[in-house]
Every structure is written in structure tokens, then in C-alpha cells.
Amino acid sequence: MFKKFSRSRPVDDDEFFSRMISDAVMDKVRDGFDLERVDELVSKTVPRFIDDMAPELAASMMRNKRSLRGNKRMERGYNKRMRKQWGRAFDLYGVVHAVSTELGEKVANREREDLTSAQKHTLEALTGLHVSASRIAGEVLALLSQGYPRGALARCRTLHEAAVIACVIADSAADQDHSDLAERFLDHEIVTLRRDALQFQKDHEILGEEPLEQEYLDDLEARYDEVIAKYGQEFRREYGWAKKFSPDDNLRALEEKASLSHVRPHYQSASSEVHCGARGLGRNYIEMRGVTLRHAGKINVDLTWPADLALSSLLQVTFSHAVQGNPDGPTIESLICMRALEEMRSACLDAFVAAQAAIDSAEEKIVKRMQR
Structure with missing residues (x-):
């Protein structure tokens, strides 16, 4: 023994x-x-x-x-350096995020009368998308400030999807042939709910969970049958809600419709941080002072790209919500706010670029001293 x-x-x-x-x-x-x-x-x-x-x-x-205290000391030191190096950029990002969120709130909370059914659905869809985009943009900032730019990049992927969907819904708002696109998008929720419920019901025992109530499942099935009868069998697909608007009902086709296909390379790159494939493993390396290291923790570089992607998508969703798809039409206030947001976004990205340049410059000096 x-x-x-x-x-x-x-x-x-x-x-x-x-x-x-x-x-x-x-x-x-x-x-x-x-x-x-x-x-x-x-x-x-x-x-x-x-x-x-x-x-x-x-x-x-x-x-x-002892180890806990040591880890906390390292964490405090890291946060202090991050704030010193990137504080200005983080602050400006926060300003853009806050102003964008407030503009969306004003549009959503404005009292309106005599909206058509299509306008109500468009407002509901765009408001929901803007809420999601605002929250995700906040998550990106949290990840960046904690030294996880690759995690932030993964959230940028979702922000891009929100931007694409918001753009096509806003574009269709004034199109008589596709003014029901927002309604289709909202109705598609039941397709996902039913799919998830059936999967849970299949696996609940192995998960150690109680099964879903049959009454709930019957309700889902009834609602699902209604939307399939209303829109057709193709509505079952992931982007089935967009089939009428785009015969190729997939994100790539919707990107073309939204004039955002040029973001596809960034989206594909960000996808490697979502799906754990071999391509994503290649990002686990970082070059530091002539040495290739496996990167499993926080870093203080490469924050600019995800910040740029996140703010670009956030402002696209905000524009779709506050200007293009607004049932009231573009107001002077919303147009001025969007122009101001663009100015602030530009200043924010300049701050990110400057912070990275300062770090690169300091690193070059360290390497030169090491080579003497």
C-alpha cells in the first residue's frame, strides 16, 4: 500500500x-x-x-x-501598467460606448403614435440589436482592459453579425417588397427555441436535469407550426428569416447586401478565437525579445485591432437604429450625434495606435540594451 x-x-x-x-x-x-x-x-x-x-x-x-498573495501583487502591477499605457485609449472607448448607448436609449424610448406594423417590428428588432451590440462592446472593453485582446476579438465576431443584420433590416424598412424582414427576424426566435428545447429534452438525463414540461413543449411546437405555415419550410434554416430578402440565406450573402463583405477577412480571423481549430492554436504564440513564447495569459499589446472592429460594428448598429431604420426618419439630433461619434471613434483609435507605438518604442530600446 x-x-x-x-x-x-x-x-x-x-x-x-x-x-x-x-x-x-x-x-x-x-x-x-x-x-x-x-x-x-x-x-x-x-x-x-x-x-x-x-x-x-x-x-x-x-x-x-503565499502563492495567492504573489498572484495578487502581480495582478496589481499589471493593472497599474495597463492603465498607464492604455488609460487614455480605454477612456475614449468608454465615451464612444456611453454616447452610442444613450443615443439608442433615446430612440427606443421616444413616444410615438400611429406606427405601422412593419415600423413597430423594425423598431423592436433594431432596438434589440442595439442593446446587444452595446452590451457586447462593453464586454470587449472589459476584455481589452484585462489584457485579453483575443477574447475581445471573439466578441467582435458577434458584433459584426449584429451590424450585418441591423443594416439589412434598416435597409428593408423603406422597401415595400421586404418591409416584413424585421417581423420575419423576430418570428424566427421560435425556430431556435424549439431546436434548443428538443436538444435539451434529448440530453436532460445525462445532464442530471429535470425534463421540460410537456405543456411548454406543446406550446413551442404549436408556435413553430404557425411560423412554418406562414413562411414556408425554408424558414427552418439558420438564416431562414432572410430567405425572401436574400435567396442565399447565409451571413456571407447578407454581408454583400449590407455592403460589409470587406469585413469578411476580419470575421474569419476572429472566428478562429471562437471555434477551437488548428488555426486558433497558431495564435497561442507570441514573439518577445527574439524569443517565441506560448501565450496562455494576459498581454499588453495588440489591443488596437479588436478595439477598431468593435467600435466600427457598434457605430454601424447605432446608425441603423438611430438614423436609417428610425420610424421618425433621420433627425438633426441623431445625425449630429452620429457625426460626433465618428469623430470620437477616430480620436479613440489614434489613442490606441499611440499607446501601441509607445510600447513598441520602449521594447526596441530594451532589446538594443540587451544586444550590447
Whole structure:
């Protein structure tokens, strides 16, 4: 049997576990144990060893206040440097984000009378998209300020999708042939709800969850049948709501309709941070002072690109909501605000570029000193 783990033994001893296993095996050999049965011994005893050791190791790690204090000191130092290097850029990003959100709130909360059904649906869809875009843009800022530009890039992907959908819905608002696009978009919710519900119902037991109530499922099925009868079988597809507007009902085709196809390369690159494929693994490396490192934590560089993508998409959604798809039409206030937002966005990106340039310059000086 393995010896009991001593709580006084340091858990950071890299040789400890292998030594324990080796000692146990050698004890058996001295007792006349056949070396050919080592595999059998290990297969039987290692699971018990792991079961015994894991709780004690976890408890010891959680008691390790020294490591916790060290990590907190590193975190404070990192945040202080990030603020010093990128503070101006973060502040301007926050201003653009806040003004855009406030403009969307004004458009959504304005009292209106005598809106047509199509106008109501357009306002509802664009308001919802703007709310989502504002929240995601805030998430991008949070990720950037914490040193996770690749995580921010992943959220930029969703922001781009919101921008594309907002643009095509706003474009169709005044199109008599496609004025029902917003209604189709909103009605498509039931397709996703039903799909998710059926998947959950299939897997609820293995998840350890209670099944969905049959009454709820019956309601979903009835609503689903209604929209399929209303729009046709193709409505079941992911972008089935756009089939009438775009025969090729996919995001790429909608990008063409929204004149945003030029963003496709950025979107594809951002997708590698969402789907864990081999391409995304290639981004796990970073060059630092002539050395290639695997990057598993925070960094203080490469923040400009996701900031640019996020603000571009946010302003596109804001324009669609406040100007192009506004049932009141473009007002002087909304036009002035959009122009001001563009000015602030430009200043914000200049601040990001300047911060990166300052870091690059400082790094070059360090490398030169190292090469002397």
C-alpha cells in the first residue's frame, strides 16, 4: 500500500509523486513481487492513490496564501501598467460606448403614435440589436482592459453579425417588397427555441436535469407550426428569416447586401478565437525579445485591432437604429450625434495606435540594451 500523504510535505516538490510510486514498487519487489506484474500493480493502485491524494492536494493548494498573495501583487502591477499605457485609449472607448448607448436609449424610448406594423417590428428588432451590440462592446472593453485582446476579438465576431443584420433590416424598412424582414427576424426566435428545447429534452438525463414540461413543449411546437405555415419550410434554416430578402440565406450573402463583405477577412480571423481549430492554436504564440513564447495569459499589446472592429460594428448598429431604420426618419439630433461619434471613434483609435507605438518604442530600446 502507498504511504499516507504527509501534510507537512511541500506540495510543490516536483519529484514527490514519482518518488512515492517508485518507492512503493520497490517495496513490492523486495517482497518478491515479479517485475512483470508492475503494470498490474500500477493499474490497481494508481486510481486509489489518485482518489486519496487529490482532496489533500486541492486543500493544500487552496491554503497556499503565499502563492495567492504573489498572484495578487502581480495582478496589481499589471493593472497599474495597463492603465498607464492604455488609460487614455480605454477612456475614449468608454465615451464612444456611453454616447452610442444613450443615443439608442433615446430612440427606443421616444413616444410615438400611429406606427405601422412593419415600423413597430423594425423598431423592436433594431432596438434589440442595439442593446446587444452595446452590451457586447462593453464586454470587449472589459476584455481589452484585462489584457485579453483575443477574447475581445471573439466578441467582435458577434458584433459584426449584429451590424450585418441591423443594416439589412434598416435597409428593408423603406422597401415595400421586404418591409416584413424585421417581423420575419423576430418570428424566427421560435425556430431556435424549439431546436434548443428538443436538444435539451434529448440530453436532460445525462445532464442530471429535470425534463421540460410537456405543456411548454406543446406550446413551442404549436408556435413553430404557425411560423412554418406562414413562411414556408425554408424558414427552418439558420438564416431562414432572410430567405425572401436574400435567396442565399447565409451571413456571407447578407454581408454583400449590407455592403460589409470587406469585413469578411476580419470575421474569419476572429472566428478562429471562437471555434477551437488548428488555426486558433497558431495564435497561442507570441514573439518577445527574439524569443517565441506560448501565450496562455494576459498581454499588453495588440489591443488596437479588436478595439477598431468593435467600435466600427457598434457605430454601424447605432446608425441603423438611430438614423436609417428610425420610424421618425433621420433627425438633426441623431445625425449630429452620429457625426460626433465618428469623430470620437477616430480620436479613440489614434489613442490606441499611440499607446501601441509607445510600447513598441520602449521594447526596441530594451532589446538594443540587451544586444550590447
